[in-house]
Each structure stands twice: as structure tokens, then as C-alpha cells.
Amino acid sequence: MVDVSDKVRVLLLGSTGSIGTQALEVIRANPERFEVVGLASRGSQPDLFAQQIAATGVQHVAVSETAAADRLDTPAVLSGPGAVTELVRRCAADVVLNALVGSLGLDPTLAALEAGTRLALANKESLVAGGSLVTNAAAPGQIVPVDSEHSALAQCLRGGSPEEVARLVLTASGGPFRGWSADALTDVTPEQAYAHPTWSMGPMNTLNSATLVNKGLELIETHLLFGVDYDRIDVTVHPQSIVHSMVTFTDGSTLAQASPPDMKLPIALALGWPDRVPGAAAACDWT
Template identity: 65%
Template sequence: MSPRTVVLLGSTGSIGTQAVDVITRHPDRFRVTGISAGGADPVALARQAVALGVQTVAVADPDAAGTVFAEVVRASAEAGLNQVGVEVLTGPDAASQLAARGADVVLNGITGSVGLGPTLAALGAGSVLALANKESLVAGGPLVRAAVQRPGQVVPVDSEHSAIAQCLRGGRRSEVRRLVLTASGGPFRGRTRAELADVTAEQALAHPTWSMGPVVTVNSATMVNKGLELIEAHLLFDVPVADISVVVHPQSVVHSMVEFADGSTIAQASPPDMRLPIALGLSWPDRLPEAAAPVDWTRAGRWDFEPLDEDVFGAVALARAAVAASATHPAVYNAANEEAVAAFLAGRIGFLDVVATVEEVLREHDGGPVRDVADVHAAEDWARARARERVAAAG
């Protein structure tokens, strides 16, 4: 069996670097043909390109292209390679160009709704989309669903949605009663709103379980990430948001569950390690041997489950309301949050102001259909501008 060709989008980020680890441990299964990144770390990108032997590197920042190529030359020389045969694509559409080249699998590990273009490009090219970029599905849900050409073309990489996909193998779709998303609770589980008023960015970035990028980590602390995941689950599995529950599970061993009509619940359990859902995304429907360590059943342990305190963490309820309001409200939810998180990390607003900003912007949005990417961008641009105005007013 010939190896699957793979394109890694966001290769220098958390998902991308772990995907590289999975791939390099299974060289007979995968061949990476292209990688992409924003361009903030050209040295890491160049070293990945040479180590993986890729044909194409895509860089979003056109000013970083020359540095990336120079670093590829340097890394090639250090590796004893006499010839540099790497093509460098540059600009905001570079990742989309790379995703459209028809690799067997495109893993979209880009952070933010800028991943929508590459998501649509990969689907349009007929590639399997291993989707870690939940924001592209949230923002452009109708477009993404319309672009899917066949069942199984989108394979979720988020640990929760990968878990649900695995659990759904245990029954027919008509037998599903509800989906149960688990949440770690983040660093502020059990706190009151008053106790959250003065938390710092440093505290919000200290996630107790997962190692993620700053935006996703803050989203986990505010529970916006769980709101995004609820919308993603609704779109991926065609389940009404009313039939998707969120439960807090601080150990992060049970990654999500499916409850069936007969009263049985199937759960997927493994120690918190993103290499497992990444490996499944790359190899689906097959499982790679020893992708991650299993649960050690010889050691005593406990799994706790508790309801989400939606009076303190209102982001999930806002996500449900966004789905019900209009096709563009989820894009507004995500875009307003991205602006608010940036402001929080920069010290311009407080922690509680993040979700409050999202709520205010959602309340003001008139809503509308999503007929094309322009509709998504228009909703996002409006939301970002309105969020920035709210942040400025708060300052």
C-alpha cells in the first residue's frame, strides 16, 4: 500500500508539530508534500520542510518568504543536500493554493476563521479534510457542508469530536438520543463570577490539562471553546443543538460520549494526548498502532463529572442562541471573540469582558444568510469592528 500524501496547514503550531511527530513515526504510512504557516517562525518552518522532504511551503506573510527560502537553503546545506527543490507560495491565499493541490489528506491546523478558505479548497479538490480548525466550520458552516463531496470526507481532529465519531461507530444515526461534550472546566472551574473579575492573562493561560496556543487556551478558560465545539458538533453530525449537552470532566480522560435511544452511553477514553485524534484524522478509518499511551487500568483513579455552571460561564448558552438566530450569527460569535481575546491578552479588557463583548455584539447583529464566502467575511468584518468599538469604549 502506497503512503498517503499529506498537506499540513499550520505546521509550526501545536497541532502541526504533533502531526509531524505522528507522521515521522509512521514513514511507511504518510508522505508530506506541503506545509504552511503564517511565517512568524521561518526557521522552524524551513527545518520542517527539509526534514519532511516537502515539495511546497506556503507562507501567509509575504515579507517572510525570502527569509523562509534562505532558511530552507541553510537547513538543506546542514542536512548535506546539494539541491533545494522547494517551491515557496506566499500571501494570504497561499494555504488555500496548497490545500487545493489534491493531496490524499489535508490536515487543517490553522487557528481562527482564516482557515475557511483552505477548508473549502481541500474539500473542492476531493481531499480528505482532517479538521482541527473548528472556526472555519463555525463561521462558514453552510458553505463547508455544501462543499463536502462524499460521506467521511471530513474527519474531526478536535479530541471531543474525534471521540464522538468513534462512539458513533457503535450504533445507527437513528438510534442517537444526544451527544455529550466533555469540558475540562479550564483553570477557573468552580469559581464564582466575583472571583473571575480580576484574573490575569497569565492565569487564564495556565490550563490544567492541555498544552495549546494562547487563543485556544483562553477560549477554554472562558468556555467559548466549548461553545464553538457545540456548534461544530451540530454541523459535523447533524444533531440539533438542543440534543448536545456539555458536562465538566476535569480529568480530561473521557473525551466525549454518545447516548443512544435504549439508554446506553458509549464513551471514548484515553489520557489527554492530541496525537491520538491527529493520528485518526490522518489514517481514518484505520487506527495507527501506539499513536498514544492508553489508560493504565492497573492504577487507582477517579473520573468526575459535574454540570456546567452556565450562570458563571455563559458562552455555551450564547453559542446555542447564535445557532438559533441566523446563519451568520455563529461567524459573529467567533469573530467578536477573537477580537475580545486579543484585547484581553493585551491587557485592554478584563476576563469577564471577553464573553460580555461577544454577547453585546451578538445582540446587535441583524443576521442573514450565508450564500458565499463574502457573506461570511462581511459578518466577520462587522463583528470585529463592533467588538473593537466595544473594547475601546470599555477602556
Template identity: 65%
Template sequence: MRSVIILGSTGSIGTQALDVIRANPRRFDVVGLAVGSNRAELERQAEEFGVEHTAVGIDEAVQLVRSVDADVVLNGITGSVGLGPTIATLERGMTLALANKESLIVGGDLVTRLAEPGQIVPVDSEHSAIAQALRSGTRDEVRRLVLTASGGPFRGRRREELVGVTPAEALAHPTWDMGLVVTTNSATLVNKGLEVIEAHLLFDVDYDRIDVVVHPQSIVHSMVEFVDGSTIAQASPPDMRLPISLGLDWPKRVGAVGRPLDWTTAQQWSFEPLDDEAFPAVRLAKQVGRAGGEYPAVFNAANEQAVAAFHAGRIGFTDIVETVRAVVDAHEAPTGALSVDSLAEAERIARAAADRRIEHAGRG
């Protein structure tokens, strides 16, 4: 039986992880739960799963990870605040089922240096798909990684058609049910840019060999192209419980988590090139990833401020990525070694710079 700590247990990832565990009670044992603030739901979950160790807030979550033994920690926290629990998990030698992509992206080399081979198991559907496909060949046989993107609610629109879109329209994702920030990031394709950086860090593949293709059906979750011309794709109906289950017991597969594709029904899958002019976030993310150091943290922090400003009606939709670009371009990274403190300071500077730009745009 695998013992599990779930961070962010009342969020989308956390509740679906509990669905997987509920369906497999003899396979998993929940030994710790942590939430941001929803104490009432935390208490209900703890009672249902017989959990003694719980935490509210990020500081308590870190202490939970440091004090409770587990086989795997599922980090389903949203945002770069998940960096502390990610580092604590790796330092204790426990398997990290990583849904909190921001902690890897912001932490960069700090995180990858701590991780033993195979210690980080990706939970994002795209990276889980790549991890599954990579089992079909050796590292030297990989030509490139291909991340699929649904295209979000504005797929096919030209840049000028995006200027006046509303927050409600940005949240109307055609496939996935996600939180405000992640859903908005999917609409701008910032989320896909973050996933490109994540793929580079997880699989140590150069950015020139990581591509994005638009696949609106969200059936093929990503692909690996090998040197002999073969492409291995992982396909399944869109359901996060599948990659979550793999994260909890990698590389073993878990039953009763999702439904298979229906091959008795006619269906069509389409793939389209990404329009970098309408959605420049992926190109910017590659630039940021190549720069490394503090720049991914700056990219992520500026984006979080811009998304909040968009939903508050202070800037337009296309201003989100333009704000991020301006902050990244203006940032001057220090020459010292990267540390948790330096990353926190870089984020603070980036948020302040984004706020100043947003305020100026509002006055204009």
C-alpha cells in the same frame, strides 16, 4: 501510503502531526507544508520530511492546497482565516482533517454543502471521540451527544470570583498546552461553545440534543447516548496525537501515537454539571448556532477581539463574553445569500463593533 498536506505545521497541531508521521514513515508521506510566518522552522521541517511544496501566509496556503495533490489535508490553522483552505480542500475532493474548527463554524452551510459524506474528519478530541462512539450504532439510534469540558483553570468558581482574574491565570490550563486564544477560550468556555456548534454541523444533531458536562480529568473525551439508555464513551490519556492520527487515516488506527490508560493504578473520574451562570458562553453559543447565517462568524470575530483586549489589559475576564453577547445582540444580518464575502464583511462589522464597545468600557 497516505499523502498529507499540513497547514499550520509549526503550531501545536502541526508539530504533533509530524510526530505521528515521524513515528510511521511507511504509512504517511508529507507532500506540502504551510505556516503563518515561521519561515525558518518551515525550511527545517521541509528538509527533514523531504517536502518540495511549502507556503507562508494564508494566500499561499490556499494556492498550495489548490495545486498539490494529496489524500488528506490537515487544517491546523488557528482562526477563521482557515476558511479559505477548508473550502479549497473540499472543492478538490480531498479528505479534510479538521482541527481549524473556526472555518466550519464561520462557514456553516457553505462548508457542509461542499462536503461529501465522510469527507470532513474531526481532529478536535471531543469530536473525534464522538465520531468513534457513533460507530456503535445507527443515526436513528442516537439520543444525544455529550461533550466533556475540563472546566479550565477556574472550574468551581462563582461568577463574582472571576471578575479580577489575570491573563496569566487564564492561561494556566490544568490539562492542555494550547495557544493564547484557544487557552483563553477554554477558560471562558467559549471554546466549548464553539465545539457545540461544530458538533451540530458535523453530526447534524439538534442543539437540544447536545449537552456539555464538566470532566476535570480530561480522560473521557466525549460520549454518545443511545436510545436504549446505553452511553458509549471514548477514553484515553489527554494526548492530541491520537485524534490527529485518526484524522490522517480515518477510520484506521495508527500505532505508536499515544499511551493507553493504566488500569493497574487506582483512579477516579468525576463529572459535574456546567454552571451556566458563571460560564454563560455555551448557552450563548447555542443561541448563535440556532440563529445560523452570519451569527457564528460574528460570535467568533467578536470573541477574538475581546480576547486580545483582555490580554492587553483593556477589559476584564468576564467582559470577554459580555462583549461577545452585546455584539451578537446588536448585529443585523442581511437577507441575502451567505457567501465568503458576506461572512468576511460580517466579521469586519463584528470586530469594529467589539472594538467600539471595548474602547467605551476602557473610558468608563
């Protein structure tokens, strides 16, 4: 049984985005396990951010856009380009969930690692852009992935030692344009690109998934997170998005992680790592 007498203190970066809002839902559903101690946002949705601050009652707040800070009725708000990084340095937390979008997340990622805090990483761009700068700053196991594919790999890798791992297999849905001809792809619309068939994600991830750029970033992320050479990492198309990734071991066995496409599961696992959070998401129905 998990001892939840001490709540996990969560500093949430990118709270108004898709991952951030779902993380707050996970935390609200598990008040005995988690508490929010700080929130940060780029500032593009100041009204929603203000609602989140009021709902959580946090005193540690940062917003990247200075103009957005003027709309927040909070005594102490850090604002400006370096505000989120400064918040990470000031706010005592057990886990920093970096759900920022783009390279804006790099400095906060490094600050969390330098502070020795567990980093639940949804901001893959900071790892891809930072490369060895990030991996060298991290202690073993300090970075816990939030991406569903890498969360799946982390779970499957529990099934054997590093020496027993033969290959890692990432799955890809293929996006909304899977099977389209080259001629048909010349006339696609933004609305079609944003209509992902299986996942509900933020706009950047959704668009990058439609172009498969996201899978390229995830391939790099896999190499950096798990230290496996590129020639031992495969990508296979799985349109149903039920199997999120697989690990093949040297004895010929393959372990796969399967669940309906719901980001609350990898979010909850990253927040509670290495423990699972009961009821985080619906399970597959095998009947």
C-alpha cells in the same frame, strides 16, 4: 491488517502551531504509513518553518505573510493572503490537515473539499464561520474531526446507526477557573488563563478554553458535523479530561471514548481514518 504499501500523502496547513508540530511527530513516528507532501504556515515562526521544510524535504510550500517568505531558502514558495488556498489546489494529497488558527482556514477548507480530498479538520473556526457553506461542499464522511471531543463522537457513533442516536454528550474540563467565585474572576491574569490544568494547546485554544468560548464553538461544530439538533447535545464538566465525549443511544446505552489527554491520538486517527495507528498515544491504566 492495514495495508500500508501506499503511504498516505499529507498536506499540513499550520505546521508550526501546536497541532501542526504534534502532527509532524506522529508522521515521523510512522514513516511506513504517512509522508508529508506539503507544508503551509501563517509565517509567524519562519525559523521553525524553515527547519520543518528542511526536515521533510517538501517541495510544496506556502506562507501567508509575504515578508516571511523572504527568509525561506526554498525554490518555490507561494506567499501572500491566498497562498495557502492555492497550495491546496496545486498539491496532490490524500489528506489535508487544516491546523490553521482562525478564519484564515476557511478558504483552504473549501478548496480541500472542492478537490475531493479528505479533510482532517482542526480549524474549527472555518466550520463555525462557514456553516452550511462548508457542510454543503463536503461529501459524506469527507470531514474527519481532529478536536478530541469530536474525534471521540466520531468513534462512538460507529456503535450504532443515525436512527439509534438519542443524544451526544461533550465533555469540558472546566478550564483553570473552574470553581472560582465571581469576585475572584475579576482579578485573573493572562498567565493564569494560559495555565490549562489538563491540556497542552496553542494560545488561542487555551485562552478560549479558560473563558469557555471554545466549548461554545465546539457545540456549534458538533451540530454541523453530525447533523444533530442542539436540543440533543449536552455539555458536562469532567475535570480529568479522560472521557472526551459520549453518545447515548435509544436503547439506553451510552458509549464513551476514554484516553489520557494527548492530541496525538485524534491527530493520528484523522490522518489514518478509518484505520487506527498503533501506539499513537498512551492508553488509560485501569489497574
